[in-house]
Amino acid sequence: MQMKRAVRPTISLLATLGLAAALGAATAPPAQAQQMRCGPRAKIVAHLEKKYGETRHSVGLQQGRGLVEVYANADSGSWTILLTTPQGLSCLMAAGDAYQAMEASLADTPA
Numbered sequence: 001m002q003m004k005r006a007v008r009p010t011i012s013l014l015a016t017l018g019l020a021a022a023l024g025a026a027t028a029p030p031a032q033a034q035q036m037r038c039g040p041r042a043k044i045v046a047h048l049e050k051k052y053g054e055t056r057h058s059v060g061l062q063q064g065r066g067l068v069e070v071y072a073n074a075d076s077g078s079w080t081i082l083l084t085t086p087q088g089l090s091c092l093m094a095a096g097d098a099y100q101a102m103e104a105s106l107a108d109t110p111a
Contacts, residue, residue: 037091037092038089038090038091038092039089039090040088040089040090041082041084041088041090044090044092045090048082052071052076052078052080053073053075053076053078054071054072054073054078054079054080055071055072056071057070057071057072057101058070062083065083065085066083066084066085067083067084068081068082068083068093069082069084070082073099074099074101076097077097077098077099077100078095078097078099079095079096079099080092081093081095
C-alpha cells in the first residue's frame with residue numbers, strides 16, 4: 001500500500017533545510033550567534049520586509065527550541081528561515097531564492 005503524505009506549504013520543504021542548524025542556534029554562544037546574524041526579532045523582520053519585500057508565509061514550533069518562521073517574497077522568489085528562541089533572540093537560519101508554495105503530496109512529486 002502506497003502512503004500519501006501531504007506536504008505543508010513551504011515549511012515542510014524549507015524548514016528541513018534549516019532544522020539541523022536550528023538545533024545548535026538556540027543554544028549557540030554569543031560569538032556564534034553574531035556570526036549567524038542574530039538580533040531582536042522586530043528588527044530582523046523589519047529588515048526582511050524593507051530590503052527584500054519578504055512577509056511571513058508559514059510558522060511552526062520547534063519543540064524546546066523556539067519559533068521557526070518562513071518569510072518569502074512570492075514575486076522575487078527570495079525566502080528566509082528565521083528561528084526565534086524563547087528568550088527572544090532571532091537568528092537567520094537559511095536564505096535563498098526560487099521560493100514556491102507547494103500544495104502537492106509527496107506521491108505526486110516526480111523523483
